[in-house]
Amino acid sequence: MKMKTIFKxxxxxxYRDMTYNTRQKNLIFELISEQSxxxxxxxxxxxxxxxxxxxxxxxxxxVIDELVAAGKLRRNVSADGTVRCQYLAxxxxxxxxxxxxQKCGRLEHMDCHLVRQLTDHVLEEHGFRADKKQxxxxxxxxxxxx
Numbered sequence: 228m229k230m231k232t233i234f235k236x237x238x239x240x241x242y243r244d245m246t247y248n249t250r251q252k253n254l255i256f257e258l259i260s261e262q263s264x265x266x267x268x269x270x271x272x273x274x275x276x277x278x279x280x281x282x283x284x285x286x287x288x289x290v291i292d293e294l295v296a297a298g299k300l301r302r303n304v305s306a307d308g309t310v311r312c313q314y315l316a317x318x319x320x321x322x323x324x325x326x327x328x329q330k331c332g333r334l335e336h337m338d339c340h341l342v343r344q345l346t347d348h349v350l351e352e353h354g355f356r357a358d359k360k361q362x363x364x365x366x367x368x369x370x371x372x373x
Contacts, residue, residue, distance in 0.1 A: 255286070259314050262312075267310070300315060301315055313325075324359060324364060326363075326364050328368035
């Protein structure tokens, strides 16, 4: 049976189907790829425990470091020092950036055609190629303004 590689980094292949050599990494990657919002490392750890898996935090952090280095995961430090992560799923291609709340530290993905227009303008008028995975707009989120 041929397995489809989802992602490869540093000679480690992440598959949809589990294999013996990469079972722990695949479990972690599967959980991370299911996250639609920011998450804490302890959320992944607790979910693995709930599922009956015995994985250490060191293993989880190692996989997270690899995914961050490969651009598949974003690490965000909130105002209180809490480290949150966000899986960088494929966006719709309209324009990709993040909104970061300066009160609670929440990081929210935004996919909007105006971001594409802005990055095109910056390139054409200012000769600067913006990295859309690094564009973060600071402000106050809807929850914190209520």
